[in-house]
Amino acid sequence: MMMLKYSEAATNFRELEDLGCTIMREVDARSMSEHPLLSQILFDRIVFNFPATALERSESNIRQIEKHRRLMKGFLGSAHDMLEENGEIHVTHKTTEPYSKWEIEKLAEDVGLCLVEKVRFRRSEYPGYSNKRGSGARADETFPAGNCCTFKFGRTT
Secondary structure (H helix, E strand, O other): OHHHHOOOHHHHHHHOOOOOOOOOOOOOOOHHHHHOOOOOOOEEEEEEEEOOOOOOOOOOOOHHHHHHHHHHHHHHHHHOOOOOEEEEEEEEOOOOOHHHHOOOOHHHHHHOOEEEEEOOHHHHHOOOOOOOOOOOOOOOOOOOOEEEEEEEEEEEE
């Protein structure tokens, strides 16, 4: 599926494997801490750039926003359980309406995380990174990042 949606997927996977990375597909971000290959590993950083669910409605539709919020709360809760003692979860996300309605900072707080730092996202700090739409006929296209930040969370518990 990835190879069909994204023109550079095969090249990117090969490059990562050549660097010694383990590539796992079809891992649910909401329950990744329960995955058999991940359940015994702790991480110092877990990064999720521009998270989103499949777009079924307008981004400003309350049902679509709630769907995104469920994804994020599940991800943050699962990632919380996978952090080393001083580890961090980084989420890069748009900060304008309607994206601000996701209330990422509140969702993080709800699962025992605290905001460590919030910095403006600069694509230039991620050489080779290209954000993609993720679903639909235009999945392989980049989207304008606009005003966005990387939220860095740590464990409170």
